[in-house]
Every structure is written in C-alpha cells, then in structure tokens.
Amino acid sequence: RRYQMLTITKEKRPDLFETHKLSKDDLKITGGTYNIKSKGHALEANDSIRIYDGTLNLDAGKDGLHSENNEDDSLGYIYIKNGTLNIIAGDDAIRGNSLVQIDEGIINIESCEEGIEATSIKINGGDINIYAKDDGINAARKTNHKVAIEVNGGNINIKMASGDTDAFDSNGDITINAGTINIEAVSAFDSDGVAILNGGDVTVNGQKITQ
Secondary structure, eight states, rough: OOOOEEEEEETTOOOHHHHHHSSSSEEEESOOEEEEEEEOSSEEESEEEEOOOOOOEEESSSEEEEEOOOOOOSEEEEOOOOEEEEEEEEEEEEEEEEEEOOOOOEEEEEEEEEEEEESEEESSSSSEEEEESSSEEOOSSOOOOOOEEEEEEEEEEEEOSSSSSSSEEESEEEEEEEEEEEEEEEEEEEESSSSOOSSEEEEETTTTEOO
16 A cells, blocks of 8 residues: 555554554655654664655654664665655664665754664765754664764764764764765764764864864
C-alpha cells in the first residue's frame, strides 16, 4: 500500500504509537509526506532505513531514525539520498549503529541530545541544520566498522547548547574534504584519532578555520 500522506499520532493509531516500530527489517521511503509523533523512536528498522525522497516530520520521545542490528555488523545502517526531514528527538535525531551516509536532502534537526550518531558517518552533500544538547555529529564504536566522521560536501550548520558539548565528536578520526560548515559551540571538534582539514569552508563562532 502506498501513502501520499501518512499521519501517525497517539490518537489516530495507538498501536503504532505504543510500539513505534514501522519496519522489522528494512524501511525504504521513496516519496510522500509522513507526520509521525511517538513517545519511542519515530522510525525504526533492524537492518536499514533508506530514504530516497519524501517529506518526514518526526517528533520522537527517543530517536527520530533508529537502525540497529546486534547480529550483523554490515546492517543497522541509515542511508539518505534525498528528501526533507524535520526532526525533534528526545535522544538521537538520526542513529544508525554501523553507518549513516547522507548524499543529499534537507535535514532540519530542531532539538535533540545528539544529532547524527553511528560508528561511521559520511556526509557527501545536503543542507543539514542541527541544534543539539550533547554532540552534534558523533562517531562512537558500536560495530567493527572504522570509527570516523568524513565530510565530502554539503552545507552543515551546527548550533550547540552550552556546557560540555561538541559539534563534531569522534572516538576515531575526523576528515573534512569539502563542504561549507558553520558551527556555534564551545567545542567545535573533538577527536580521539586524527582530525584533518583537507578542504571546504569551515567557520567556528564567526572565525574561519584553516587548519
């Protein structure tokens, strides 16, 4: 069944509101408009969440997008090719245990603890706006993938809450190859490995960063 517009709230679908799981294995979205409010994860899948197009308005008590597979490290990933995502999350806005890859699209994360979290995060393009209370983009080991954040393009705006917060936080490496990044934060980059700025336009608190 195809939906051009799908609205899920506690009042209209209490069963989905309580379980907050729309897919057991793979969730693929190719278009349409989805308005989802959940006290748990808004969209959850064990193996993968793949978004090719569409508009998603997500208001979640836990994660906005959540993909986790404890049996296969190659799964539990999130791929965003295009589309528009507006996310309010009580925990992570976008969390894939193995990989999160963003090629294009408009992603507005209005409020969350952590914006994008995975073992490995690759951003190739898109317009991404994040307001986070803990980490904006966080790479932490959850699988055997390389722990890393890699930015190859896109426009990324991150505004962090005050306190012990990081715009980019990696337990491994951070590599910026291209793109436009604007950060408002006490701590812009925190890496346990190597942090490399190969290209792109990076501004932190109004000051352009060259290395």
